[in-house]
Amino acid sequence: MEQLLFALLTIVLGVVGAIAYFYGSNLLLDRIFPANVPDHARASQNLRRAALIRPWLFLTPALLSLGIYLVYPVFSSLAYSLFDRSGTHFVGLANYRWMFFDSEFRESIFNNMLWLIVVPAASTLFGLIIAALTDRIWWGNIAKSLIFMPMAISFVGASVIWKFVYDYRDAASEQIGLLNAIVVALGGEPQIWIAMPFWNNFFLMVILVWIQTGFAMVLLSAALRGIPEETIEAAVIDGANPWQIFMKIKVPQIWGTIAVVWTTITILVLKVFDIVLAMTNGQWDTQVLANLMFDWMFRGGGDFGRGAAIAIVIMVLVVPIMIWNIRNARREMEGR
Structure with a gap:
């Protein structure tokens, strides 16, 4: 209850503070550059000056927040990556040279590449298929709601759910894990799914695909509905079957949206951390870059230099994809 009250108080103070800032700053601006002065030329000049300054009153809090919580940490991490574990020498x-000869870093890079190949492709593909199918059935909106529901669950919460799916008990015990219960019912032996090297990575990927398919479905469904009916009708008149209409008419017209969905999920995959931490903590060859960074930064005495170097590598991998994604989304919006 105490934490709930503290959270509520924080929200109230934040809202009141924001209102007070915007109201007070605009009031002060109007006092400095009053528009109701007898001199019309001066009044006009004050209005122009106030109009130039007013947008910055709204932008300043966001710019300060971005500077403090985004820009400053980037330069701070870059500086830390050039120092030793204590951050003093x-x-x-040296930290970057260490990375490329460290077996755990190479394992993390390999696993991240696996995630990059599988998760964006699977999420986008399933999202596209579901978006196309649900638009053709009367209960499609209900199906979309159910498929989108995992997006409301945190990664840690989703991991806890899937831990019960993959749970293992010895053969003499009753299986409470859904997957092992099915295997045993079919006459097989229960398996420790998340401890199976290489394949356990795919079992973890299923969790993120399960979450992100809803995101892909929503965007792709909106894109499919934006396709002009005339093009589909013309294809039907020309004798195209549903598969040809989908692959040769619909998909090419929403290719920009598919690319945006793909790259957005790719950026998320490069930063994946919660699922690996909650499911395996990087054990059994499931280590990824973000989890490795966390280990070096906050565990084993804390090595700020190596942890920061791994963070910079993640940023270098994410930024080009993010820039391309933003440009592609902007071009698509301008094209419309």
Whole structure:
């Protein structure tokens, strides 16, 4: 109850503070540049000056927040990556040289590549298929709601759910894990799914695909509905079957949206952390870059230099995809 009251108080103070800031700053601006002065030329000049300054009153809090919580940490991490574990002695590029000869870092890179290949492709494909199918049935909106529901669950919450799916008990015990219960019912032996090297990565990926399919479905469904009916009708008149209409008419027209969905999920995959931490904590060859960064930064005494170097690598991998994604989305919006 105490935490709930504290959270409520924080929200109230934040809202009141925001209202007070915007109201007070605009009131002060109007006092500095009054529009109701006898001199019309001065009044006009004050209005122009106030109009130039007023947008910055609204932008300043957001810019300060971005500077403090985004820009500053980037430069701080870059600086830390050039120092030793204590952050006091300059070591240059030694932390980056260490990474490329470290077996755990190579394992993390390999696993991240697996995630990059499987998760965006699977989520986008399933989202596209579901979006196309649910638009053709009367209960499609109900189906979409159910498929989108996992998006409301945190990654840790989803991991807890799937832990029960993958749960293992010895053969003499009753299986409470859904997957092992099915295997045993079919006459098989229960397996420790999340401890199976290489394949356990795919079992973890299923969780993120389960969550992100709803996101892909919503965007792709909106894109499919935006396709002009005339093009589909013309294809039907020309004798195209449903598969040809879908692959040669619909998909090419929403290719920009598919690319945006794909790259957005790719950025998320590069930063995946919660699922691996909650399911395996990086054990059994499931380590990924974000989890490795967490281990070096906050565990084993804390090595700020190596942890920061891994963070910079993640940022370098994410930023180009993010820039391309933003440009592609902007081009698509301008094209419309």
